[in-house]
Amino acid sequence: MNSNANSNAAEPSRYFTGRAARTIGGLIRRIGRYIFSRRMVWAVAILASLLGLIHQYENWNATRELASARAGVLARIGTENLIDILPEVVPEEENFFAVPIIKSWRKSNPMGAGAFEYVFPAEQLLPVGFPSPVVLRDTGDMHLDLAGWVQQRTATGRPLSAGQSPASALQSDLAGHREIITLLIAGLDRPGSQIIPCRRASLLEANGNPNEAGLPLLTGAMRLQNNLAIHLLASAVVGDAEKTRGIAGVMLTLAESCANDPNLVPLLLGMALYQEALGALSEALHCGTLTDADFNEIQRWLAKTNDVKAAERTFFETLLASATVFDRFKTQVGHRAAFGPDFDAGCFMGTLIAPIGWVDSNRAFASKMMLLMSGMGGAETWRSGDAGSMEVASLMQQKSGGANPRQLLGRIAIPGISGMWVKSAQNLFKRRCAILTCALHRHWLLHGSYPTRLTELDASLLPGPQPDPARADAPLNYRLTEKGFLLWSVGLDRVDDGGNPEKDWIWRHEI
Numbered sequence: 198m199n200s201n202a203n204s205n206a207a208e209p210s211r212y213f214t215g216r217a218a219r220t221i222g223g224l225i226r227r228i229g230r231y232i233f234s235r236r237m238v239w240a241v242a243i244l245a246s247l248l249g250l251i252h253q254y255e256n257w258n259a260t261r262e263l264a265s266a267r268a269g270v271l272a273r274i275g276t277e278n279l280i281d282i283l284p285e286v287v288p289e290e291e292n293f294f295a296v297p298i299i300k301s302w303r304k305s306n307p308m309g310a311g312a313f314e315y316v317f318p319a320e321q322l323l324p325v326g327f328p329s330p331v332v333l334r335d336t337g338d339m340h341l342d343l344a345g346w347v348q349q350r351t352a353t354g355r356p357l358s359a360g361q362s363p364a365s366a367l368q369s370d371l372a373g374h375r376e377i378i379t380l381l382i383a384g385l386d387r388p389g390s391q392i393i394p395c396r397r398a399s400l401l402e403a404n405g406n407p408n409e410a411g412l413p414l415l416t417g418a419m420r421l422q423n424n425l426a427i428h429l430l431a432s433a434v435v436g437d438a439e440k441t442r443g444i445a446g447v448m449l450t451l452a453e454s455c456a457n458d459p460n461l462v463p464l465l466l467g468m469a470l471y472q473e474a475l476g477a478l479s480e481a482l483h484c485g486t487l488t489d490a491d492f493n494e495i496q497r498w499l500a501k502t503n504d505v506k507a508a509e510r511t512f513f514e515t516l517l518a519s520a521t522v523f524d525r526f527k528t529q530v531g532h533r534a535a536f537g538p539d540f541d542a543g544c545f546m547g548t549l550i551a552p553i554g555w556v557d558s559n560r561a562f563a564s565k566m567m568l569l570m571s572g573m574g575g576a577e578t579w580r581s582g583d584a585g586s587m588e589v590a591s592l593m594q595q596k597s598g599g600a601n602p603r604q605l606l607g608r609i610a611i612p613g614i615s616g617m618w619v620k621s622a623q624n625l626f627k628r629r630c631a632i633l634t635c636a637l638h639r640h641w642l643l644h645g646s647y648p649t650r651l652t653e654l655d656a657s658l659l660p661g662p663q664p665d666p667a668r669a670d671a672p673l674n675y676r677l678t679e680k681g682f683l684l685w686s687v688g689l690d691r692v693d694d695g696g697n698p699e700k701d702w703i704w705r706h707e708i
């Protein structure tokens with residue numbers, strides 16, 4: 198009885214299973230007949246033709262966009278070849294960066310085969326447990342808080358001896374930690390300074406592939422510069438002219454090594470190193486024992502670099518390097534990882550099926566944006582470049598273009614920087630003020646007083662014209678004060694506010 202019941206209960210299951218199989222099989226046959234029907238073949242052919250036409254149009258349109266962008270690049274830069282804009286390699290025997298003490302700081306880097314870094318031993322410039330004096334900053338100038346330092350020193354159980362001045366005590370504490378500085382000063386007779394390997398050397402070694410042309414890491418460079426500034430200011434306050442001149446040269450030359458290599462990372466580091474050097478130099482030039490030869494040598498170091506030109510060339514390098522990446526992107530799938538973490542798997546798959554012209558559209562977009570950021574050239578490059586950077590930042594924030602496949606990769610390629618142009622112009626202003634300060638001191642040595650106008654300076658006291666970076670070729674403003682003199686630029690708004698430190702860029706020199 199139970200067996201028959203179970204058998205009858207199983208029948209519907211076999212029935213419905215067979216019926217479902219027949220239904221599915223019939224559906225598959227109908228779908229197959231439809232897929233291989235004439236109408237479907239025509240639909241597929243029409244769709245393929247439409248996709249082909251879309252690809253052809255996108256490729257044609259991208260060719261036009263790229264041709265326009267390339268014309269703009271040639272008009273602004275004069276070349277599309279990255280190697281053409283890179284400085285020549287400085288031979289090691291002429292390169293400050295190749296002095297033995299700096300070469301000894303070179304270490305291998307586990308981040309990659311053949312990679313290395315320079316580890317600057319900043320801590321070796323100061324004694325262990327040394328209460329570092331506070332550096333006061335006033336509109337970019339730097340001063341040592343010696344009174345505060347004496348209190349720190351006394352609190353550690355080392356008060357000044359009878360008759361000892363704070364400046365002489367500071368010099369005494371630092372005296373045993375000058376070996377590195379002495380070795381660096383010895384290399385200042387070399388005419389050039391360039392990171393090893395420089396951008397050109399790295400690019401040549403990588404067969405022109407900017408993705409593989411890495412630069413060494415520079416670890417502790419800013420801390421070294423900060424501690425050099427303490428030595429420089431200490432030498433200046435006690436009137437040690439030789440040390441003052443030498444340390445100033447080292448600080449400026451270290452910054453030159455970075456700023457003159459056209460790549461964003463070393464340029465930004467070089468700008469920071471220059472800011473520290475120029476701030477300390479402003480105070481150090483008060484040293485009453487510097488000679489005409491000392492001032493002339495400091496002028497020579499200062500005149501080696503034009504901060505705005507260095508920034509301009511770095512923008513060119515970034516633009517041309519990205520163009521090379523886009524070219525490789527089109528032909529070699531492996532290079533698509535060069536766009537970093539923003540280039541995810543979805544983007545990767547999209548590039549395999551999208552019109553190849555979209556790569557050219559992205560390259561054209563990136564080139565036009567970076568040209569806008571590079572300014573118009575000439576004396577006002579930094580100002581037009583800063584305006585261009587702000588315009589690009591505004592365009593990048595617009596949501597409407599965020600998912601545009603013709604701009605997606607281009608947006609990733611555009612460097613995210615802000616304020617670089619203004620900082621480079623301010624560095625150039627301070628550099629020119631320091632050059633003029635040296636010239637004014639040389640005038641003092643000749644005539645016993647400062648001139649009432651800059652036009653009274655003899656041309657032989659200057660390495661060349663020193664105009665206001667904020668007003669094309671207009672001269673910097675200058676006036677005598679009760680304790681010295683004041684130099685100023687009209688600054689961002691181009692309005693002369695008489696040396697108002699809140700509106701103008703100023704350089705105050707007081708004795």
